[in-house]
Amino acid sequence: MEQQITRFVGKYTFSGWFFPEIRITDIVEVLILTFLLYHIMVWIRNTKAWMLLKGIVVLAVFILVAAIFKMHTILYITKNSVTVMATIAIVVFQPELRRALEKLGEKQFLPAMVPFEGGREKVRFSEETRESMIDAAYAMGKVKTGALIVVEQAIRLTEYESTGIRMDCLVSSQVLINIFEHNTPLHDGAIIVRGDRIVSATCYLPLSDNMRISKSLGTRHRAALGMSEVSDALIIVVSEETGAVSVAQGGLLSRNITEKELREKLSSIQDRRVETGRLAALWKGRRKNEKKTDS
Incomplete structure (x- = not known):
């Protein structure tokens, strides 16, 4: 039987097998999600949220078993409790969520690109x-x-x-x-x-x-x-x-x-390591030129 490769709606078919079209953005997206999931798991592993996460996994398995055996009452209660359970999860994980946001805020993604930090001291202490x-x-x-x-x-x-x-x-x-x-x-x-x-x-x-x-x-x-x-x-x-x-x-x-x-x-x-961005250096040079021009 002759093998044919045809393209149809963004997918490739080869002898009855379908292969999705892979773009560069898809690869980048997978790498980003992998990076984020890895760091989230490492962070959870070092907090008490790890024990709570185990409890959530056990509850999810219980719901899956109820779905397999079609336990309608349990599934009905679960379906109508999703909103309440989400709210409870936010309340329970509030300290961990706060710490995660603080850790994210520590990352110096923008200081290197923001030119307004150039006047800060280079060292924290002598x-x-x-x-x-x-x-x-x-x-x-x-x-x-x-x-x-x-x-x-x-x-x-x-x-x-x-x-x-x-x-x-x-x-x-x-x-x-x-x-x-x-x-x-x-x-x-x-x-x-x-x-x-x-x-x-x-x-x-x-x-x-x-x-x-x-x-x-x-x-x-x-x-x-x-x-x-x-x-x-x-x-x-x-x-x-x-x-x-x-x-x-x-x-x-x-x-x-x-x-x-x-x-x-x-x-x-x-070391503060603040003045590392190209824009910061350009901004600093621009300010110096402005002062020379004014004088």
């Missing part, structure tokens, strides 16, 4: 501030003084700053050690560092809901991890029991790190 935090962390670790230092990045931590006592002082190792000294008014809770200044002390941080956290970790480490899950901040933790220094960032906790590793982590967030 080398003196970085070295002061490192010296204080390991000095407190030697005497087993617990500490919780939140280093702010792009996301403003105003709501957590308001839970503590407002401050406005330069970061120094002496000030940090004095704040976390036992039996002092400010030693309990976390401090928030914005730029080169301490803006608040005794702050309350959200505790992580991650079920995979080691049971040996206390509230201080769970608070550091929880803060890293809802913001882009870097949190330095000094254990009161062991004196070990740990760092939480991006929902991950690096335990018992060395002084060199802490310096590398702080250095990695020290």
Whole structure:
């Protein structure tokens, strides 16, 4: 039998087999959806939403079984409960949805293209501030003084700053050690560092809901991890029991790190990396030319 290839309504037929017409946009669309689904699954895996998702899967299987065996009453109830169930899902997943949107807002897709950010500083904090935090962390670790230092990045931590006592002082190792000294008014809770200044002390941080956290970790480490899950901040933790220094960032906790590793982590967030876009550079040059023309 002679094989023929014909085209009909955007499809190819070959010996009775139909093949859809594949365009470049279809391939790009599949890649985008694959990327998004992968990151959504990774994000869900690290939150309590993973357990809720398992429950939804079990419920979906139950509904599928009801459809196979034509259990009309169950199907009728399910059909009329879709709107209510969607609303309940939004309420239940509200913290996770908020965190997902915050994480999406952290991604620097537009700053490189928006020229109005060119006047911002290139560094978040000075080398003196970085070295002061490192010296204080390991000095407190030697005497087993617990500490919780939140280093702010792009996301403003105003709501957590308001839970503590407002401050406005330069970061120094002496000030940090004095704040976390036992039996002092400010030693309990976390401090928030914005730029080169301490803006608040005794702050309350959200505790992580991650079920995979080691049971040996206390509230201080769970608070550091929880803060890293809802913001882009870097949190330095000094254990009161062991004196070990740990760092939480991006929902991950690096335990018992060395002084060199802490310096590398702080250095990695020290640069703002704002003026990287071509339009930003063009805009900056245009503004300079305008000033020269005006003068």
